[in-house]
Amino acid sequence: MKTKKIILFASGSGSNVENIANYFKLRNDVTICCVLTNKRDAKVIDRCNRLGINALFFNRQAFSKSNFILNLLQSLEPDLIVLAGFLWKIPETITNAFPNQIINIHPALLPKYGGKGMFGMNVHNAVKEAKETETGITIHYVNAHYDEGAIIKQASVMLNTNDRAEDIAAKVHQLEYEFFPKVIDELLSKQ
Numbered sequence: 001m002k003t004k005k006i007i008l009f010a011s012g013s014g015s016n017v018e019n020i021a022n023y024f025k026l027r028n029d030v031t032i033c034c035v036l037t038n039k040r041d042a043k044v045i046d047r048c049n050r051l052g053i054n055a056l057f058f059n060r061q062a063f064s065k066s067n068f069i070l071n072l073l074q075s076l077e078p079d080l081i082v083l084a085g086f087l088w089k090i091p092e093t094i095t096n097a098f099p100n101q102i103i104n105i106h107p108a109l110l111p112k113y114g115g116k117g118m119f120g121m122n123v124h125n126a127v128k129e130a131k132e133t134e135t136g137i138t139i140h141y142v143n144a145h146y147d148e149g150a151i152i153k154q155a156s157v158m159l160n161t162n163d164r165a166e167d168i169a170a171k172v173h174q175l176e177y178e179f180f181p182k183v184i185d186e187l188l189s190k191q
């Protein structure tokens, strides 16, 4: 049996990275090759050190002004590339090289609250401001446009009027922890 390879991109705290790593910890058919980050001081790097996962920092030059990251990805031959709280737009050279092999998680029910600048707490603040009665997560394929690739899975959660943006974030994170690893697992099993 061939071991399936995942590469993760993350820019922030990395709690989804940790959750995904824990989900696949005891599985010898799936491995996390590495976590790639564009933030030198991202908390995800500390998590990777603790979890024994390779973490690699890259800059704009490597990502979108040269083919360094593209070449690295191609040489690693991942089965799936997973954006877990990654905030840069993926260059077309990379989306073209990995059609239907890059997925993202967005902390809202797309097409609502998507697009440039809509990430993390910005999303939850906007949901709070609009007095939404529900929010959720969207797991989708990544194409050359922010948050516009085909939707793979959505899940929603009810909101109370007294939920603060932080409470909304916590509810959304719970959904992410529940569904993201399962969706990754399902996609890998279809390949």
Ligand code: GAR
Residues within 6 Å of the ligand: 010, 012, 013, 014, 015, 016, 017, 084, 085, 086, 087, 105, 106, 107, 118, 119, 120, 123, 172, 173, 176
């Ligand atoms: C997650 O909520 C993810 O949905 C969001 O960033 C957070 C990362 O949390 N992604 C976006 O907003 C992408 N537009 P984490 O670092 O704790 O996993």
